Amino acid sequence: xxxxxxxxxxxxxxxxxxxxxxxxxxxxxxxxxxLHLLHVMEPLTTYGSWEGLPMTDxxxxxxEQAEEKLQNYAGKLMDEGFEVRIKVMEGHPDLAIxxxxxxxxxxxxxxxxxxxxxxxxxxxxxxxxxTLRTAPCSxxxxxxxxxxxxxxxxxxxxxxxx
Numbered sequence: 500x501x502x503x504x505x506x507x508x509x510x511x512x513x514x515x516x517x518x519x520x521x522x523x524x525x526x527x528x529x530x531x532x533x534l535h536l537l538h539v540m541e542p543l544t545t546y547g548s549w550e551g552l553p554m555t556d557x558x559x560x561x562x563e564q565a566e567e568k569l570q571n572y573a574g575k576l577m578d579e580g581f582e583v584r585i586k587v588m589e590g591h592p593d594l595a596i597x598x599x600x601x602x603x604x605x606x607x608x609x610x611x612x613x614x615x616x617x618x619x620x621x622x623x624x625x626x627x628x629x630t631l632r633t634a635p636c637s638x639x640x641x642x643x644x645x646x647x648x649x650x651x652x653x654x655x656x657x658x659x660x661x
Contacts, residue, residue: 501606508608509608510572511538518641519639519641523609535585592626600636608636
C-alpha cells in the first residue's frame with residue numbers, strides 16, 4: 500500500500516465536495532490517514548458596503564460560517580474515528596489548495612469536480628483542472644454519480660412547471 504498519511508479535501512459545501520469526502524474517507528480509513536478539510540474563499544473587495552453593512556463585517560461572517568460548517572463535518576468524522584484538521588483560507592482556490600498541500604505534506608488531494616462544459620467552462624474554468632496542473636501531489640477528481648434518466652426527467656418537468 501502506498502504511504503498515504505495526509506489527505507486534503509477542498510470543501511465548497513456542494514454535493515460534489517461531499518462526494519469527494521466520501522472517497523477520501525474510504526482511502527483514509529484503512530491507512531489511518533489524517534483528513535484535512537479546507538475551504539477557500541475567493542478574495543472580496545473591502546471597499547464600500549452592502550445595505551449599510553461594511554464588507555469587512557460580511558467577510559468576517561463568511562469566514563465564521565465556513566468554519567462552523569467545517570467544524571460540523573469534522574465533528575461527524577471524529578465520531579467515526581478519523582483524525583481531522585480544518586482550515587478556512589482566503590485566496591484563489593487552486594493556488595490556496597496547492598499551497599496548503601505543500602505546507603502540510605499532503606499525499607493526495609481528493610476533490611469534487613462539477614463537470615462544467617462549453618460556455619460555463621470558458622467563463623468559470625475548473626478549479627479541479629487548475630489544481631491538477633500544479634499540485635505537489637496526486638489529485639483524485641470525483642464526480643457525482645449520474646442520476647437515472649427517469650429522475651432527471653422528473654426534475655426537468657418540475658422545474659418547467661414552476
